[in-house]
Amino acid sequence: MLPNLLFDFGGVIIDIDYARTPAALRRLSRAGSTVEFSQASQAELFDQLETGHISPVEFRAGLRTHYQLEGTDEEIDAAWGALLLEVPAERLAIIGELRRRGHQTALLSNTNVLHIEAVNRRLAQQYGFQHGIADCLDRVFYSQVVGLRKPGEEIFRHALREMNWQAAETLFIEDSPQHIATARRLGLHVLHLAPPLTLTTALPEALRVFPREYPEPPVA
DSSP: OOOEEEEOSBTTTBOBOTTHHHHHHHHTBTTOOOOOBOSSOBOHHHHHHHTTSSOHHHHHHHHHHHHOBOSOHHHHHHHHTTTBOOOOHHHHHHHHHHHHTTOOEEEEEOOOHHHHHHHHHHHHHHHOOSSGGGGGSSEEEEHHHHTOOTTSHHHHHHHHHHHTOOGGGEEEEESOHHHHHHHHHTTOEEEEOOTTOOHHHHHHHHHHHTTSOOOOOOOO
């Protein structure tokens, strides 16, 4: 049986630079406030947006209050989206090829409506996609729609239930160590895309050795 493929989005399919967003938000802060947002952890305000518990309007108001931001809605949205970089065509091509070979695919992403809309606009302009990244996969599971986020176990269980997948038959491709740890705990196989690994360089070998795990890159 071909393994099911569960993809993270940022750092796996789309390139991400997490440092760009807190730096851009800080430039809008009249107090030069440090913004508690990183790949490893983030303040509750960001969790609330990513689980759909607050709207973009409430999110912007929270940023203005907590970090003394001064800027228009457009300037704040641009700073919030500064971490979003490119979606390389070769990554979309490998996902498409694996689907043609019979792999089932899904996306499991901590994200929010502002980032989804920004990425989907870019994908429409660059690749002509009608429904954004959902055009490339069998299903997408966004934290802000599900109401849960990684590294919590329940969002993984939700995706597996919805796809009717078994953990032992699924390969999870992710760049964040805390999310990898949850997946392993639940019995999924994992491909940890820590630099310098990329989807196109590491996924074919991970599938070749499945169900054994692709070795983690050495720590520099």
